[in-house]
Amino acid sequence: MPRDTLDEVSDDTLLVLYANGDAAAARLLTARLSPRVLGYATRLLADRAEAEDVTQEAMLRLWRIAPQWRSGEAQVSTWLYRVATNLCTDLKRSRRGRAGLALDDAPDVAASGESALAALMQADRMTALQRALSQLPDRQRQAVVLRHIEGLANPQIGQIMDLGVEAVESLTARGKRALAAILAGRKADLGYDDDDDDREAVR
Amino acid sequence: MTDVLDLDALLAEAAGVRTDPSAALTARILADAAAVQPPLANVAAARPRLGLRRWVGDLVAGLGGGRAVAGLSLAGVTGLFLGVVDPAALQSITTLVAGETVLAAQMDLLPATDILWTEN
Numbered sequence: 001m002p003r004d005t006l007d008e009v010s011d012d013t014l015l016v017l018y019a020n021g022d023a024a025a026a027r028l029l030t031a032r033l034s035p036r037v038l039g040y041a042t043r044l045l046a047d048r049a050e051a052e053d054v055t056q057e058a059m060l061r062l063w064r065i066a067p068q069w070r071s072g073e074a075q076v077s078t079w080l081y082r083v084a085t086n087l088c089t090d091l092k093r094s095r096r097g098r099a100g101l102a103l104d105d106a107p108d109v110a111a112s113g114e115s116a117l118a119a120l121m122q123a124d125r126m127t128a129l130q131r132a133l134s135q136l137p138d139r140q141r142q143a144v145v146l147r148h149i150e151g152l153a154n155p156q157i158g159q160i161m162d163l164g165v166e167a168v169e170s171l172t173a174r175g176k177r178a179l180a181a182i183l184a185g186r187k188a189d190l191g192y193d194d195d196d197d198d199r200e201a202v203r
Numbered sequence: 204m205t206d207v208l209d210l211d212a213l214l215a216e217a218a219g220v221r222t223d224p225s226a227a228l229t230a231r232i233l234a235d236a237a238a239v240q241p242p243l244a245n246v247a248a249a250r251p252r253l254g255l256r257r258w259v260g261d262l263v264a265g266l267g268g269g270r271a272v273a274g275l276s277l278a279g280v281t282g283l284f285l286g287v288v289d290p291a292a293l294q295s296i297t298t299l300v301a302g303e304t305v306l307a308a309q310m311d312l313l314p315a316t317d318i319l320w321t322e323n
Contacts, residue, residue, distance in 0.1 A: 019241055026236035034232055039222035052228050060235045067241050122216070129217055148214040180210050 011076035012069075019066040026063070033077060034059060036150065037084050043145045044088040046134045054091065058083045075156070082160045085142055092138065132182040140175030147172045 009017070011032065017025035037058050041051035061083050062076070069076075133141050139161070146157045147168075154168045161168065224232070266272050 018236070021241060023237065023240070026233060026240065030229060030232050030236070034224045034229065035222050038224050038228070039220075042222055052224070055224065056228065056231050056235065059232045060239070063236045063239045122220075125213065126217060126220060129213060144214075148211070149218045151218055176210065183210070183213075 012071045015062070015066050015069050015076055016071060018063070019069065029062075029076075030059065033062075033080055036077065037080055040081060040145060040150055041084050041088055043130065043133055043149065044085070044138075044141060045091060046130055050091055054084055054087045057087055074159070078152075078156050078159050081146065081150070081152070085160055089138065128183065128186050132179050132186070135182050136175055136178055140171055140178060143168060143171040144175035144179060148176070 007028070009028075011029065014025040014029050018029065034055055038051055038055045041054040041058075042048055045051050045054070058080055062080055065079075133145065136144065142161060143157060146152045146160060147154070152160075154165045154172075157163070157168045157172075158165050161171075163171070263269060263272050266275065
């Protein structure tokens, strides 16, 4: 099928096309989904290399499930986030006890269209945010990232985390409060002025 | 309120940062996809049947599947055999039904309908 025709096709349909032997469908699904999984895994793990491994494994599981995929039963992206969440949880469990991990791998910030200084400041803010996220309990971090960075709706997050909508709301709210408390002491890292009492960034 | 909005702005800024996979990662993912992709031969085998094969398939399915069709065929062949051969062993059953000794081939198993046409 021509590439420009595939661009408007849903993930569901692309997966069926892949299972039917369409190689272009695999390329398009990779382009659509792998950045999202990689960004999510990077924020959960704070380690780019591990996040890349998780992304590859999650995509591999998607390719394997393709022939049995039932269209309309679940969103491909939701399924993939769920797999990535479980893989990240397993990885974090396996690395528990290992000391000295660098938890500063924030997603890369592109400098295109911005001044180098602005890009540097944004990179600093993203690193500070990543450090704060890394201090949250796993479930709170997952909920906050899925809701406020990946932009998913609460029912979708509930499917990913095996929770009801109210539990997701509660988890997200607690995570956000904890994040604000952690970032309160890092206004300088975020590029906010410590002396300006009227413009406290976070508390 | 301002505090919440600032945290929201920071999270929104993070949401706008796209994490592009490296060319090496993309190549690894696509290599996996190619390695486990079902072969096209399976796709051809899974194509919908057309014409006579499809008609026969639908008929068999409508009759209850292959086993039901096999049972029906066996019953039909047995009935034909009994009708043609007229084995002597069946004569006792004929006598029991007809009440007298007649040949099975002479029996009138359909009731007469003349009575329905007579006027009172």
